[in-house]
């Protein structure tokens with residue numbers, strides 16, 4: 232590294248050593264963590280933060296800041312050290328000392344919402360890279376919508392070998408390559424080491440060739456040479472395509488015994504080696520101490536962005552689009568969308584269409600799309616099946632039309648979900664995307680992170696049961712609803728008819744603190760509701776039909792397309808003089824948070840026979856509604872017409888009525 236490289240009067244290496252020292256000390260104190268990556272990448276990150284990244288610690292959420300994503304989340308101390316050194320108010324030295332402790336702003340992996348400057352939760356490798364693609368897409372879209380005066384920033388990523396080995400990376404890089412989003416710059420920590428040892432144990436990919444093949448520009452640099460890193464980053468900012476910078480580093484750089492080995496990856500150096508390392512780096516300060524000249528220089532670096540932010544604020548003030556821009560960033564148009572959906576629900580309550588709920592969802596999207604310009608839809612190559620594309624108002628997002636509000640994600644369910652997370656985190660976009668419910672398994676890791684982060688992402692998942700018929704068991708979800716319901720802070724909706732579908736869309740759109748899944752039928756369902764004045768689905772479960780001829784002896788609980796079947800079963804039972812009521816259960820999670828009185832009222836008296844009906848597994852049903860029995864699936868489906876399958880698996884009105892009578896006997 233060129234010794235002469237000076238930043239704010241201090242040698243770049245000395246600035247980087249402050250990052251290294253904090254990372255080593257924090258991991259040592261916590262007795263756990265990953266020092267190797269921050270030690271290897273400290274020089275490159277120093278160059279990025281001091282010379283390229285547009286940020287202002289005094290206003291961390293400034294909308295036109297560059298986004299920085301530490302995809303290699305195990306190296307979290309790299310980010311925490313940089314946030315502390317550059318002067319983010321909430322990242323105090325105490326927080327650094329509380330690394331990995333309960334309630335700290337410095338959890339083991341960066342978690343969105345804990346400390347300012349952490350743009351996304353990373354740790355599950357590859358997710359951050361795909362989030363960054365979503366952020367870059369959001370930037371490009373909003374840049375087209377509001378112009379460069381208000382939106383003109385880059386997305387920078389530090390990714391490791393692990394991120395690049397994960398399958399999601401290929402999904403993400405090929406999509407962004409196709410879109411030629413040149414403001415995305417990925418700095419690859421090319422250190423040839425992961426946990427088990429050398430990367431060559433498990434991978435011989437020519438990564439540079441892979442990125443080139445996916446439509447990227449690829450640059451290389453010596454990650455331990457600030458001048459060389461600066462040269463590469465400078466070149467990257469002039470690219471006409473997304474850029475990968477292969478940044479050659481040494482894991483655990485500075486450690487005499489551990490550098491360049493997997494031993495530096497994920498364990499404290501140990502006091503002896505730590506002392507040897509500091510001495511090798513010429514760092515003669517006590518634990519957690521950053522010498523004044525170094526801290527002053529870092530704080531000056533942190534203060535530089537204020538001028539850019541103020542200039543931007545001035546432009547915003549003058550802009551005729553100011554109100555529209557702020558409404559977009561703050562999600563203020565959601566109210567108009569909710570109103571449009573309420574109007575739509577009232578119409579379908581009158582019209583009473585018999586439609587597949589996927590078609591009702593398409594109509595709901597159509598109804599609100601114009602009212603909420605922030606909605607950006609898409610599908611993982613199933614547009615015609617998911618019915619996610621409104622007939623009016625949606626054009627394709629593409630290089631020639633970045634203001635397009637419809638994304639063809641290609642066959643990339645996992646990246647689609649992670650990209651939507653990135654869009655939502657960026658703000659200014661409310662993403663929704665479609666696939667088949669059975670492939671929620673492919674999206675699941677990213678859905679889980681959306682739930683953990685608490686971001687509004689809406690998944691439209693159609694073909695939600697054996698009711699899809701002939702495509703067979705590979706495509707028929709059985710355990711997916713239960714599996715999704717197991718994710719905390721995720722709302723899983725399964726509407727029964729057109730009114731409920733509009734209501735569920737309303738609840739999903741209003742859910743700004745977490746993701747939602749809309750599970751929708753391929754097959755038509757009859758209209759069940761004729762009044763949409765109150766959003767009953769938002770209560771999670773409600774009595775659709777009361778018992779007649781006395782107190783209910785049977786209560787049938789059903790979701791989605793099976794509600795109509797429960798209604799038929801009720802008719803059979805009522806015809807035999809058995810008072811039976813039907814409860815529709817579009818969203819377990821929302822029912823679970825209703826007050827106890829309401830829950831008791833819906834669940835009913837212990838004297839009733841209570842049967843659940845859903846063409847999926849019964850897991851979760853018995854506890855939620857204190858059931859006596861459940862009619863559903865206990866095995867995989869089969870390839871046949873839907874009607875035959877329901878008969879074959881015993882999910883029929885007759886079977887429900889028989890089960891009720893058996894329990895009453």
Ligand SMILES: Cc1ncc(C[n+]2csc(CCOP(=O)(O)OP(=O)(O)O)c2C)c(N)n1
Pocket residue numbers: 267268303305306354355356390391392393394397420422424425426482496
């Ligand atoms: C999806 C996922 N799988 C596994 C892990 C566990 N893990 C954390 S770091 C790591 C190795 C990463 O290697 P690399 O990216 O080269 O990081 P470095 O060793 O250079 O720090 C693994 C397997 C994880 N965090 N996420």
